[in-house]
Amino acid sequence: MCGIVGISNPAISAEALTDDIQTMLAYIGHRGPDGAGYVVDNGFAMGSVRLAILDPASGVQPFTDKSGRFWLCYNGEIYNYRELKTTLEAAGCVFQTQCDTEVVLNAWITWGADCLRRFNGGFAFSLYDSETGDLFLARDRFGKRPLFYAKRGKSVLFASEMKAFLTFPDFAFEQDPAQLSSILGQWTPLPHQSGFQGIESLPMGQWLAVRNGNISTHTYTDLQFDTGPEVTSxxxxxxxxxxxxxxxxxxxxxxxxxxxxxxxxxxxxxxxxxxxxxxxxxxxxxxxxxxxxxxxxxxxxxxxxxxxxxxxxxxxxxxxxxxxxxxxxxxxxxxxxxxxxxxxxxxxxxxxxxxxxxxxxxxxxxxxxxFLGYDLFKETRLREAWDRLPEDQRRSQLEKLYPHLSHYGPKDIAAVTGLYHQFSTEKMPGLFSHELRFQNGQFSARLLNDAAPPFEEILLYVAAQDGYANFSSVEKAQWLEYKTLLPGYLxxxxxxxxxxxxxxxxxxxxxxxxxxxxxxxxxxxxxxxxxxxxxxxxxxxxxxxxxxxDKRKFPYRAPDSAAFAARRPDYLDVLLSSGELSKIPFVNAKFAQRLANKVLTRPAGEISTKENQTFMYLLSICLLHRTFVLREGLQSPVLPPLQRAVNLTQTGKAHASQGNFSSLT
CATH class of the missing domain: 3.40.50.620 (HUPs)
Incomplete structure (x- = not known):
């Protein structure tokens, strides 16, 4: 199962929600072309689109327990579902399918939110208690599967992809300049950021409850270092x-x-x-x-x-x-x-x-x-030791630093030496390992008028993390990668x-x-x-x-600005026209136009890494504005074959008392 959507609003009838939930599913139909299903109740609707991978015949969603009280829409896979199923059977659960979806539902009913720590997988799911009206959302520990939510008046909306919110004509997508400044600065969103005002990303390792229109979030796991076995050789x-x-x-x-x-x-x-x-x-x-x-x-x-x-x-x-x-x-x-x-x-x-x-x-x-595969980790170790090393050891270490760069020579070593002198001590608390990388981000932030400081958000974020200050410099680098670039981009x-x-x-x-x-x-x-x-x-x-x-790290990359300079597609007009750029009030039009003209007219060798990076940011911000904010060029969404449609106000509800589901928080 590969995409979920939903609406919670106690003032809306099941009949009024039916068209909306189908359109939301159609907007994410590419995620699950094998089928779609939904359940509606007074004040609530949720659904899923399916990519049939496990038990194709029996894993149709939304999935309910035998009482008809609990309903699950589930995106992803729990890889250890067979082992969990055995444990649950020993606890008295009876299974009707060979699908991991049924394991997720029974695990939550049996163990509550504690089940999340037992799951080895990539997932996001929504679980509805039709007796209490409570809604629960959860996301995996590494952020492999996305999940967004938004509070609009009395409504809470959620979806695997934000484009599902295009269903609602009055849902105003507005790019958030403060978030964009943060994203441009550190190359990636923070775990809660979506880039749009009023839309939140549920961070990895968290679950969320919606009760009577109120939202509460809870962390069930976080990154811990040195928790593995004691290894002596x-x-x-x-x-x-x-x-x-x-x-x-x-x-x-x-x-x-x-x-x-x-x-x-x-x-x-x-x-x-x-x-x-x-x-x-x-x-x-x-x-x-x-x-x-x-x-x-x-x-x-x-x-x-x-x-x-x-x-x-x-x-x-x-x-x-x-x-x-x-x-x-x-x-x-x-x-x-x-x-x-x-x-x-x-x-x-x-x-x-x-x-x-x-x-x-x-x-x-x-x-x-x-396994510490990025240059970032080697650089962090060397920069941290820099002031303690004699000059000959500094040079020796720098000569070994980038064996994968065939053009790396004495001039490069001299330039890096200057940078290491400059960045051998921490300037931004908790961000020592990433300070060199963030220099390009400062240049990119110039795309925005009156931008918030690009590193304000991430400084507040790391300062609020329990135990972070006690990590080593390399552990902090790893923690930041697991929390930012890995889930936010890769x-x-x-x-x-x-x-x-x-x-x-x-x-x-x-x-x-x-x-x-x-x-x-x-x-x-x-x-x-x-x-x-x-x-x-x-x-x-x-x-x-x-x-x-023995092949050294060869970062996966693709042609950036050179591809657009060679092709010059029509949509680039949005970058070159002051009139078009002025439609995005927070963009520094003069800087953006000057950058775009340089990137698209000068030889690729004259375009720096930070200019390439900033050009790609500008292009993507403009295309997102055109598609989501102005809603131009949108294609009609297509709903996959409808496999299940349940109206609880017509079928009635069973009131089961099993499990500890309704007393989790």
Whole structure:
């Protein structure tokens, strides 16, 4: 099940809600093209669209218990549902299906919100108690599946994607300049931010209750470091890495449809594909992006892994024109300003995946966060030690810092030396690890008139986190990645939102609670601080070609402004016209127009990273304004085949007394 929507307003009848809930479902129909269903009551309606993966015949939603009191609309998968089902059966639960949806419902009825800590999966769900009128929403611990909500008068609206709120003509989408300043500054929204006024994103690891029109939020889990097993040797650590990743992949292969793998060309997805092949009875299907622009292409490594594993491989070739032509559609699905174009090829790759008949894919997302794969972590360690190191050690460390950059030479080392002198001490409390990255964000924030300070929100956010101040500098860097860039961009704009735009579910074996707990316990204990993901690489040496194991991090990127300069699509007029830009009152039109003219007319080599990034922000903000605020160019939404429609005011309600559902808070 892959998309949910709902409305809670005690003043509205079931009949009046029926048309609205169907239209809301139609707006997210791409997430679940196999079917739709809804339940309505006086003052309440919710529904789901389905991508049939587990027990296709019996998992139709909304799903209810035998009493007819509790109703569930569920998006995602609980990978350990079989183990939970066994435990629930021992507690007296009787199951009618083989679907994890029924496990979620019985788990909540039996354990209340405590069940959320037991779930290993990516999910968002809504659960309605027809006896009390209470509504509960919940989201997974890593933020793999989205869930937005909005309070409008007496109404509470919720949906997997904000575009469902376009159902209501009087729902005014307004981009929030304060949120945009924060998003531009740190490259990504904070967990509660949507970019729009009055719309909240339910943060990862939280659940929400709506009672009598009042909303309360609750945290059921948060990131904790050094909670894994006590490991005394590197050999033991490598064994545990293999064992836990093997188990994680095995869980995520649970499906009644074929599961494929996205191959990037790097070690993370290659490991996932290797383990998936171990459990496959037939050749594994793998999918990759191939770029015409060789600067971004990893085709040789992708083919090497595919040939090594004997996979059935599909490659989607991407040109500048493909990126430019697909941007408006990809932005519509992303719903969020984006600082790079890399999500657009993923939009096209998911289309290809769906065309080849694959509904579920595994990817390597989350490996860099868990196993310290980003340059950010190495930079943080070196900057922290900078003032204590003699000059020769500083230079020696800098020479080893970026082995993947072929052009990295003495001039670059001299420039980095100056930066490290400048940023060797913390300037923004709690954000030491990210201060270098945020410099580009300060430039991007110039797009906004009278913008709020771009780092005000994130400074308040980290200051409010219990225990954060006691983390090491690397742990703070990891925590920030897990809370910002991973859920706010990698799992959403570039990941989930692009895959589900064509009805493909993305599963991430590295985002497993047991893998996270192990990785954060052993990284700093056995890693050398210079070779990213060394433990992960060594754990699978011999299973993959050394060329893949020893390949240094090659960040996945795509052509940014160069693609638009080459294609010059008509929609760029919105960036070049002062009249069009003036329709967005918070945009600094002079700065924006000057930037757009430079980016679109000068050679790509003359455009800096921060200018590329800011151009992509400007373009996405303008396209979001056109689509959501002005509601121009919207296509008529299509409702998937209707499989279930229940009106509780006509069918009657059972009043069950089992479980502790109504006494959770």
């Amino acid at each position: 590197e050999a033991e650590a490598l064994d545990l890495v293999r064992d836990r990743l093997t188990r994680s992949v095995e869980l995520r292969l649970r499906s009644d449809v074929e599961v494929g793998v996205y191959l990037s060309g790097g070690v993370d997805s290659a490991i996932v594909a290797t383990l998936a092949k171990d459990f496959s009875q037939k050749p594994l299907s793998t999918f990759s992006v191939e770029f015409e622009d060789t600067e971004f292409d990893e085709t040789p490594e992708q083919r090497l892994v595919s040939e090594h594993l004997g996979t059935r491989h599909f490659s989607q070739r991407i040109s500048h024109a493909d990126i430019a032509d697909s941007t408006p559609d990809a932005i519509y699905h992303a719903e969020m300003p984006a600082f790079r174009s890399a999500f657009i090829p993923m939009y096209l790759l998911s289309k290809r995946t769906q065309e080849e008949g694959i509904k579920v894919i595994l990817s390597g997302e989350g490996a860099d966060e868990a 799992l959403s704009t570039q990941g989930e939102r692009m895959s589900f735009s064509h009805g493909v579910e993305n599963r991430c074996p590295f985002l497993d609670p047991d893998v996270f707990a192990l990785a954060t316990s052993i990284n700093l204990k056995f890693d050398d601080g210079l070779t990213e993901k060394r433990l992960l690489r060594e754990a699978f040496r011999g299973r993959l070609p050394d060329q893949i194991i």
